[in-house]
């Protein structure tokens with residue numbers, strides 16, 4: 001038996017995704033613009049994202065771990081590169097050695113593990129100040145990676161979304177490394193780093209957030225388009241009377257008779273409790289405020305302005321990443337990667 005369509009869905013704008021990638025490619029000023037597709041393509045679906053970006057000309061993809069790499073391996077063709085940002089653990093070696101994907105080696109132990117196994121082409125992460133992953137920029141990186149076939153030397157910016165002296169410092173350290181450490185290509189910038197100027201682009205950029213509609217810095221405003229449009233179905237419509245309350249803990253009370261609708265979406269879908277009393281839905285331009293608390297699987301909205309809406313109708317959930325971030329207190333990264341598995345994901 002066919003499974004019925006889910007009562008909640010993400011409309012995903014493929015044109016916006018590609019348009020964002022193209023803008024970032026030009027802005028980055030580097031020969032190549034890749035794509036971070038970790039965390040299931042920031043919640044949109046890694047296969048759908050990767051397929052569309054490959055078609056648009058993107059050649060370099062980044063995931064976090066080998067389970068994510070396995071999902072994308074069947075899509076890989078000649079000239080497409082897939083890098084695994086967390087490198088290789090001992091447990092990953094069998095898969096990594098057999099995979100067309102490359103590890104981004106990020107500790108001396110990982111470098112030794114890969115070299116001892118005769119692992120072949122790899123990438124290397126150097127830490128230039130974030131102190132998260134990577135070989136220490138102060139060490140003799142050239143000596144540490146001797147004998148390895150390093151395709152891309154990477155580093156990652158910790159403060160690119162701010163005007164911080166740390167950016168300039170990390171940039172200078174990385175540029176110095178590009179002169180001392182041999183690799184085929186050098187890569188520093190994420191989405192926000194791309195906005196810092198073409199100098200930061202080196203040979204390859206690695207945007208994530210901005211591909212998916214997040215505006216990482218003011219420079220990108222007006223250029224980056226929203227990609228994700230969640231919608232939910234009305235399960236029940238009802239009339240409440242003045243004084244009636246809606247939802248857990250009765251935090252919202254009707255000041256007069258009102259029409260409300262209960263929608264099939266909640267915090268288990270990533271529509272988190274921070275939206276309680278602040279979120280909104282939309283139907284053909286009408287704003288339908290969220291009432292009371294977000295439940296696990298349900299929310300209530302005021303549909304008094306829309307007598308035509310009834311059970312089974314779909315409404316748009318207000319999810320503009322800038323506005324929704326301000327309402328919920330969640331970062332745009334969390335808003336995207338939290339989108340749950342119960343949505344049907346429909347590309348248009």
Ligand SMILES: *Cc1c(COP(=O)(O)O)cnc(C)c1O
Nearest residue numbers: 036156190191192206207208209
């Ligand atoms: C996640 C990640 C990116 C992409 O960052 P955004 O801020 O989403 O553009 C790039 N490089 C590395 C190493 C990452 O971990």
